[in-house]
Amino acid sequence: MxxxxxxxxxxxxxxxxxxxxxxxxxxxxxxxxxxxxxxxxxTRRTARSAAxxxxxxxxxxxxxxxxxxxxxxxxxxxxxxxxxxxxxxxxxxxxxxxxxxxxxxxxxxxxxxxxxxxxxxxxxxxxxxxxxxxxxxxxxxxxxxxxxxxxxxxxxxxxxxxxxxxxxxxxxxxxxxxxxxxxxxxxxxxxxxxxxxxxxxxxxxxxxxxxxxxxxxxxxxxxxxTEGLLSNVALAAVASIRGVAHHLLSRFNGNMDGPYFLHRAAIVEAEEAEQYALDIVLSELKNLVDRDGVVRRWAGASAISNRIDVIAKGSDHLDFHFQREGKPFIAKAAVTEVKDFVIQGRNKRYLSFTAEPKPNKNDYEHGWPSVFSTSIEDADNNMHEFASLTGIRAFPGSRMFNDGSGALPVLRLGSILRKAGEYWLCLQAACDSVRVKTKTAFFFVPLGVATSRPQHVVPLLSPLGSIDYIGLDLIDKAYTKSVSFTFEPILCDASLRVAAARTAHGGFVFTDIGGFQFEWIGDLKQRRALRVSQQLGADLSRIGFDEFEPFRS
The missing domain is CATH 3.40.50 (Rossmann fold)
Known part of the structure; x- marks a missing residue:
């Protein structure tokens, strides 16, 4: 090997x-x-002077x-x-x-x-x-x-x-x-x-x-x-962007300004065109990176196989950690089989083990990630960190709010707030979160703490700077417990918005018109928030009526 x-x-x-x-x-x-x-x-004849x-x-x-x-x-x-x-x-x-x-x-x-x-x-x-x-x-x-x-x-x-x-x-x-x-x-x-x-x-x-x-x-x-496969993907992606930067600039030339101006003038909320300008540039960047084959080269089968070899450290097996009645066990999984599972997909298959006790189907849900970690606890932490990376746009420890620029979080679609131990997700429409000229009610639905397979994993920043993770789910029939809280806007980023205030320990709070403070926990990425809105809309649009049961479809 x-x-x-x-x-x-x-x-x-x-x-x-x-x-x-x-x-x-x-x-x-x-x-x-x-x-x-x-x-x-x-020697006496060849001795050098001190100089x-x-x-x-x-x-x-x-x-x-x-x-x-x-x-x-x-x-x-x-x-x-x-x-x-x-x-x-x-x-x-x-x-x-x-x-x-x-x-x-x-x-x-x-x-x-x-x-x-x-x-x-x-x-x-x-x-x-x-x-x-x-x-x-x-x-x-x-x-x-x-x-x-x-x-x-x-x-x-x-x-x-x-x-x-x-x-x-x-x-x-x-x-x-x-x-x-x-x-x-x-x-x-x-x-x-x-x-x-x-x-x-x-x-x-x-x-x-x-x-x-x-x-x-x-x-x-x-x-x-850098020590990981995704590190290689990140390095290669940035390198690809550097390589195509001048080509990209040549495409977005001055002749494109006129069409953009017309687009901005034609939409109802003109400021929404600002995000559109960025979106089309980022979209073109992704197309160019995709063309370079970054994912295929650095996250394909060969790269995965090479990385798993390093994780195995020369062994022909990896440790599968699981628990049975609270007692920890380790099963040996063949490296070749693990590679096949990752590259080809598990597809509801299970690893074969020779030693007893063998992990059962229930053990897979919690134990499978530990194949690439030193324990179930480490695997859980890695899983939560990755889930947060894929789902959270920003949180109090993010660079965007700690780079010295004085930027503040604004209340928007996807903002997660905490008050008296309760978590609330803002589902205010994006267009109703900007140019807020007067005190305005924002729409929220409750989130519950989830210990298994959470919909959202949010990093919680402690006053000492350490990060823990909490899992949150939209509670059952959340629309029946939805509420609105009213906030006063301030001038923020050249627009009237509801902005947070920084606390003494580095956190952020929103204060409603009644003087109640809500701790800002973080913002979901836009698509995550939109999916929650879609889920809520689906719950609201269900049609229930009696029909002839034998012929019920």
Whole structure:
């Protein structure tokens, strides 16, 4: 079994995605210095002066730390990477400010450790500046490489790790490994050694690369940050969008403005055309991505097989977790059979097991997802997170309301509110949620907490920033318990709408005209909300009457 197949998939997706890298090194030059003359044991006749010895030491240091910029840039370009090399001349330059600003738009960052002979002070400032900037933007895939002639790997990594306060380490979930630092949100800091003139301990020889090898090594390190099949799909999809961006722009040219203006002028609610403008662009983007075959290449049968091999870690079976009368059991499922189930579809078939007790049909409902997790609990959490990802448009922890822009949630179709432990779903028509000029009643139906197969899974943000998940269902005959709450509009996003207010702990509340507060839990994606409306309408439109029972159809 070749466990490198998925690594190849991951590297290919990362290579399509990554386009830019920036290198900061105060010893960057066109080519490395000439090698230092051979050192010989001094004799009375050949003894050097102290000045000569200092000169040799300086030359050795320059060779160890110099960077061949041209070779690095040329090699990066062969891989399709645009490489920018910054060579600061003095410590007084605003290196941190410029690099942090550039890093926001760069895929890979590489830094020298010893700049201006400051024992890593500048490098640490750069790393912290980049990491904190990313944190303000709710994290991102971030690879930072230290590329140095200093061979003290453990000292360098410990120095970087300890430069963050204990509270920041916890916030960032920083973990110090033998050869790297990891953090939440896709953060990885690695240390690599320059090759010319540097001798490293044998256990770190794999971390020594030349300038010609560095771009490819950094691509591999970048690929290692992403670990899932859907990560590859996301990388490839964004890469595809980047690739077709200029083609898309050429299609939506100035000649298209006239038809759009006529469309806006022709509809009753002219502002609804604004969303239509975005929808047609996104629709065309999806068509172009579909044409590139992203899903087939990165989520097809071959990709699935490769990913399951990695999950199995070389074993020929996967663990199926289930419970019987409250007692946990593990059954062994053949990897080949699991692959067939995922690729071909389960279609009400069941895995075959040799050991006893075997999972029964009831065990499948709860236990099947655990094949790809370490326990039923982990599988449940993963299932809830995925369900939330597919069904929730926004919640209090979303980036859109925590990016410093001051944006506020507005009451709309799909908004979920909580009051006194009760959950309410807003089903106000979209056109009646904007341009609300006077106090207006909004239509709500009740939702109940669901412990099994919920219709909606909503992330709940705690005051400490942790996330739990709650399942919610439209209660039976919800239309009989529907209510309306009346709210006063305010000016929000250049339109009169009912907007929430931010609370002290980072949440949001809507206040009705009676002074009652409703906690904003989140917004469903539009199609999810529309499906609830359709379900409610179907319940209301049922026709009930007596008819001749023998001939009842």
């Amino acid at each position: 070749d466990l490198n197949n998925f690594s190849s998939d991951r590297l290919a997706a990362a290579s399509e995605f990554a386009q830019t890298m920036i290198v900061v090194d105060d010893q960057a030059g066109i080519s490395v210095h000439e090698p230092v003359d051979k050192l010989v044991a001094p 000569d010895e200092n000169d040799v030491a300086t030359k050795v240091s320059e060779v160890l730390h110099q960077l061949d910029s041209k070779l690095l840039i040329d090699t990066a370009m062969e891989l399709g990477l645009i490489c920018s090399v910054l060579c600061p001349q003095t410590k007084d330059e605003d290196i941190v400010g410029r690099v942090v600003k550039a890093a926001a738009r760069v895929d890979i960052v590489s830094l020298d450790w010893e700049m201006f002979n400051d024992s890593g002070e500048t490098a640490r400032k750069l790393i912290k500046g980049i990491v904190y900037s990313d944190l303000e933007r709710f994290g991102r895939l971030r690879l930072i490489s230290i590329y140095t002639g200093d061979k003290r790997l453990d000292v360098i990594l410990s120095s970087i790790f300890e430069s963050f306060s204990l509270s920041d380490r916890e916030t960032l979930s920083l973990r110090l490994g033998d050869s790297f630092i990891n953090g939440k949100g896709g953060l990885k800091i690695v240390c690599l050694f320059k090759k010319h003139g540097t001798q490293v301990p044998a256990q770190f020889s794999n971390y020594q690369v030349s300038e010609s090898e560095l771009p490819n090594r950094l691509l591999n390190e970048f690929a290692s940050i």
